[in-house]
Amino acid sequence: MKIVIIDYGAGNIQSIQFAIKRLGFDAILSKDPNEILQADKVIFPGVGEASSAMKMLIESGLNELIPTLTQPVLGICLGMQLMCNYSEEGQTKGLGIFDVDVIKFSNAVKVPQMGWNTIFNLNSKLFETINEKEYMYLVHSFYVPNTNLAIATTNYEVNYASALQRNNFYGVQFHPEKSGKWGEKILNNFLNL
Amino acid sequence: MLTKRIIPCLDIKNGRTVKGVNFVDLIDAGNPVELAKKYSETGADELVFLDISATEEQRSTLLNLVRDVAATINIPFTVGGGINSVDDVALLLKNGADKVSINSSAVKNPDLINQLAQKFGSQCVVVAVDAKRIDGIWKVHLVGGKVPTAINLYDWVVEAANRGAGEILFTSMENDGTKDGFANDALETISKLINIPVIASGGAGTMQDFADAFHIGKADAALAASVFHFGEIEIPELKQFLKQQNIEVRI
Numbered sequence: 001m002k003i004v005i006i007d008y009g010a011g012n013i014q015s016i017q018f019a020i021k022r023l024g025f026d027a028i029l030s031k032d033p034n035e036i037l038q039a040d041k042v043i044f045p046g047v048g049e050a051s052s053a054m055k056m057l058i059e060s061g062l063n064e065l066i067p068t069l070t071q072p073v074l075g076i077c078l079g080m081q082l083m084c085n086y087s088e089e090g091q092t093k094g095l096g097i098f099d100v101d102v103i104k105f106s107n108a109v110k111v112p113q114m115g116w117n118t119i120f121n122l123n124s125k126l127f128e129t130i131n132e133k134e135y136m137y138l139v140h141s142f143y144v145p146n147t148n149l150a151i152a153t154t155n156y157e158v159n160y161a162s163a164l165q166r167n168n169f170y171g172v173q174f175h176p177e178k179s180g181k182w183g184e185k186i187l188n189n190f191l192n193l
Numbered sequence: 194m195l196t197k198r199i200i201p202c203l204d205i206k207n208g209r210t211v212k213g214v215n216f217v218d219l220i221d222a223g224n225p226v227e228l229a230k231k232y233s234e235t236g237a238d239e240l241v242f243l244d245i246s247a248t249e250e251q252r253s254t255l256l257n258l259v260r261d262v263a264a265t266i267n268i269p270f271t272v273g274g275g276i277n278s279v280d281d282v283a284l285l286l287k288n289g290a291d292k293v294s295i296n297s298s299a300v301k302n303p304d305l306i307n308q309l310a311q312k313f314g315s316q317c318v319v320v321a322v323d324a325k326r327i328d329g330i331w332k333v334h335l336v337g338g339k340v341p342t343a344i345n346l347y348d349w350v351v352e353a354a355n356r357g358a359g360e361i362l363f364t365s366m367e368n369d370g371t372k373d374g375f376a377n378d379a380l381e382t383i384s385k386l387i388n389i390p391v392i393a394s395g396g397a398g399t400m401q402d403f404a405d406a407f408h409i410g411k412a413d414a415a416l417a418a419s420v421f422h423f424g425e426i427e428i429p430e431l432k433q434f435l436k437q438q439n440i441e442v443r444i
Contacts, residue, residue, distance in 0.1 A: 012317075014289040018264045048314035107388055110413065112316050112359055114390045116238055116443040117195045135196065135443040137269055139316040139359075156195055178269045178291065180233070 003027035003191065004039035006066075006079075009056045013045045016076065019177035023188050031060050040071055041191055046078030050102070050142070051090025053078055067095050072193045073169050080164060080171030081142060089142045097169050098149050100161075102142045109157045112141040117154050119162050119174065124151035126163065126170055126189050134182045136174035138162070144173065196443045197407050197435065198238035198414035199428055200392065201421045203228060204245045205274075208255045210422075211245065226261045232421070233266040236428045238443060240266070241294065241362075241416060244274030245337065256288045263289020271319055279308050286313060294319040294362060297335040300342065300349070303356060310357025319392075320358040322350060324379070325366035331379055338366040346379065347386055354387040361387065362416065364394040372398025372420070380410030392416050400426060400434040407440050 003020060005013050007029040020027040027043070028035065036042055044066065046053050057063040066073070066083075075083045084094045087102035094102070105111045118133040136154075143160040146153060150161035154173070164171040170190065176183035204211045209223045229240055242262070244255065259272055272285050273294030282293050299306050299320050309318045323338040324331050324346040331346035350361050363383055365376030375393045384391050390413035393406040397417035406412045420426040432442045 012286050012289065012291060014260075014287060015263055015291065018289060019267060021264070022267070047316065049311070110388055110390055112389070113195060114316065114360060115195050115198050115413070139269075141315070175269070178267065180267050184267055 001025060001040045001191070002038060003041045003043065004036050005029050005043045005045060006036060006062065007031050008053075008060055008062055012047055015175075016043060016045055016177045019184055019187055020191070023184060023191065025191060031062060033061070033065050036062075036065060036069070041193070042069060042071060042073045044073055044075040044079040044083070046076065046080075046082055048078060049090055050078060050081060050087040050094075051092035054082060054090075054092045054094065057082070057095075063095060067097050070168060072190065074190050075169070075171035076177075077140065077173060077175060080173055081140075081144065083164075083169060083171050084144060087142060098144070098164050098166055098171065100144055100147050100149060100164075102144055104142050105157050112139055113156045114139045116179075117156060117162075117174075119152040119154055121153040122151065124163070124165050124170070125193060126151065126165070126172075126186055128189050130182055130186060130189075136162070136176070136179040136183060138174045140173060194441045196238070196441045197412070198392075199236070199403070199431060199442070200239045200241055200414055200416040201232045201237050201428075202241040202243060202394070202416050202418045204243050204418065205255070205258065206245055208258050225258060226265050228422075229262050229266050229270070232428070233268045236432055236444070237268065238414070239268060240270040242270060242272050242274075243294070244272070256284060259285055259288040259290050273319070273321060277302075278305070279312055282309055282313060282317075286317065290317075292317040292319050292359070294321045296321040296323065299353065300333060300335060300344065303352065306353055306356040306358055310359070315357045315359035315389075318358050319360045319362050320350075320353040321362040321364065322346065322353070323364045323366055334366060338364070338369070347382060350383050351386055354389050358389060360390045360392060362392040362394055365396060368396030369394070371396055372402075374398065374402040375406040375410055375412070375415065377405055377410035380406060380412050384411035384413075390414065397426075400431050403431060404435055404438045404440060407435070408438070
């Protein structure tokens with residue numbers, strides 16, 4: 001199986017590569033369109049600020065490529081947010097894969113949300129053998145509201161979508177590579193889709 | 194609900210864990226990777242690695258160790274000590290660190306906080322603050338708490354948050370090593386002043402001390418070293434205890 005982690009300069013992608021290795025697979029880091037097109041599974045990571053990450057995607061032309069992919073694609077954290085229509089962070093347009101906008105938590109709660117919170121209303125093969133209310137590690141200041149695209153929900157200030165799915169595109173707000181053994185299980189489920 | 198976090202801190206010197214550790218079941222307790230694995234398997238929510246001599250001796254943090262830790266454990270970890278520049282941070286993150294903790298370098302060059310937040314995002318910028326009271330006023334101290342400054346603790350944490358820190362790690366030098374509990378009054382004040390997470394550090398002796406840091410100090414996370422390293426407090430027991438006190442924890 002060929003696994004490509006899209007390497008467009010945003011964030012700590014080493015951890016995802018290590019986690020995949022712990023699961024017994026090898027992943028390559030690449031921003032080469034041919035490598036990405038040939039992959040069986042594509043992971044779209046992202047940490048940092050949305051508008052600068054989007055700029056890097058546009059510079060490499062990946063903003064055009066990613067929405068056309070047909071194999072399973074998993075956006076992680078900011079990766080998931082960039083797959084949406086628009087983000088309030090840096091007021092940037094996204095890839096438009098998920099028809100929903102990313103908004104900021106209010107000051108009624110500490111921002112960023114940082115730490116372990118539960119995921120529930122799990123509704124995808126991604127969560128096979130994962131218990132309702134399992135803990136995942138999250139770090140984010142912006143969130144995706146709950147819509148029919150949600151395949152997992154988390155509560156922080158409001159109930160929001162902590163995972164999304166449309167066709168072959170998946171997104172998780174939490175970091176499966178940093179969420180202990182159950183996070184690794186979700187990553188494994190994705191690789192086995 | 195977002196849980197309160199329990200964070201063991203490992204002091205590192207020359208790639209080895211310092212301060213005695215007392216895990217009979219570890220073949221090499223001085224090996225930070227072994228110890229990190231043990232903690233992650235027993236329910237630690239995060240880990241902090243502090244290269245303790247880095248600031249004084251101008252040593253760069255050990256990238257190979259960071260890489261080994263990242264390859265082995267599946268929970269987030271922070272690396273601190275001797276970080277002075279955007280380039281230092283880029284290297285640590287590239288090798289698998291999730292967050293970095295800056296202390297003296299942020300006080301000397303506060304703009305570093307802005308630069309790091311802009312380049313890597315606030316989520317990976319922990320501003321560590323060591324403080325104790327001088328004539329009743331909490332003052333920031335540098336170089337592991339050895340050098341006093343005229344900077345007021347509360348002014349500094351507000352400034353750090355405004356500049357883009359994602360988290361404050363507050364160590365009370367008065368409490369550190371005493372095992373008499375965390376500096377809950379100061380913690381509570383900090384927690385009210387800023388809207389980013391606050392990690393309590395310095396003074397953990399009993400399980401009740403942790404409960405107090407959360408209930409009274411309003412901390413979001415609590416960090417400790419020796420009570421964990423010497424096995425005086427086991428993390429699974431601590432979490433059960435906190436849960437009984439209606440503190441949300443990951444079990």
